[in-house]
Amino acid sequence: MHLHRTTRRRTLHEALPLVAAISVLAFWSAGAAAVPKIPKVSVGIEKCIPTVLAKHPGTVLQVVLKPEDGKPVWEIEVDGKDGKLWDVECSGATGKIVESEQRFKSADEAGFKDKAKISEADATKIALAKHPGKVERVEYEIEADGTPVYEFDIELANGDDIRVEVDAVTGKLHEAHAELIEIGRLPK
Incomplete structure (x- = not known):
């Protein structure tokens, strides 16, 4: 199966929210000692x-x-x-x-x-x-x-x-x- 350029773009576009969420979690994990503890955000x-x-x-x-x-x-x-x-x-x-x-x-x-x-x-x-x-x-x-x-x-x-x-x-x-x-x- 050969992937077309548009398929790859769409796949990357669909993955961006996940990448952003992982980046935020990594940022929070890395600075956990410096970041105030807050309750879970239920509404984004x-x-x-x-x-x-x-x-x-x-x-x-x-x-x-x-x-x-x-x-x-x-x-x-x-x-x-x-x-x-x-x-x-x-x-x-x-x-x-x-x-x-x-x-x-x-x-x-x-x-x-x-x-x-x-x-x-x-x-x-x-x-x-x-x-x-x-x-x-x-x-x-x-x-x-x-x-x-x-x-x-x-x-x-x-x-x-x-x-x-x-x-x-x-x-x-x-x-x-x-x-x-x-x-x-x-x-x-």
């Missing part, structure tokens, strides 16, 4: 993305898997058709949306600037004092309850990535979560 991005896009139609820019309170959460960044940026969290256990936040392009954008009391420079110092490393990205968000926050992606000295939220009114740390998987890259 293939189910969370349509749920998120039903609420906020648009283009998915980035997906991050992170643990929150011991549970897996998919954080999905959407450039909405409504002209707004959205940061939507979908439970990796239930597939339901657990939080939806509006994201702004800069700290000077109306909607964020008029609510923030702490400067970005001060928020950066607060985040790095607790989680020393290199700030890779800063996002400006309004939480579901209306609180403005700076969200920092920080690369720690050991190479791990962490997301840290600092309240833009009080300067208190809201949360810090490891980034277990990051798919896509947000534009700067």
Whole structure:
């Protein structure tokens, strides 16, 4: 039997999901000591993305898997058709949306600037004092309850990535979560 080129391509195309899954498992196994233990992800991005896009139609820019309170959460960044940026969290256990936040392009954008009391420079110092490393990205968000926050992606000295939220009114740390998987890259 002679395999045709199209058959080989199709076979490779069909094998890609398996190869990707094995790569992720190998990555997790290799860094098991450094990666926080999280419960099993029961609902993948293939189910969370349509749920998120039903609420906020648009283009998915980035997906991050992170643990929150011991549970897996998919954080999905959407450039909405409504002209707004959205940061939507979908439970990796239930597939339901657990939080939806509006994201702004800069700290000077109306909607964020008029609510923030702490400067970005001060928020950066607060985040790095607790989680020393290199700030890779800063996002400006309004939480579901209306609180403005700076969200920092920080690369720690050991190479791990962490997301840290600092309240833009009080300067208190809201949360810090490891980034277990990051798919896509947000534009700067």
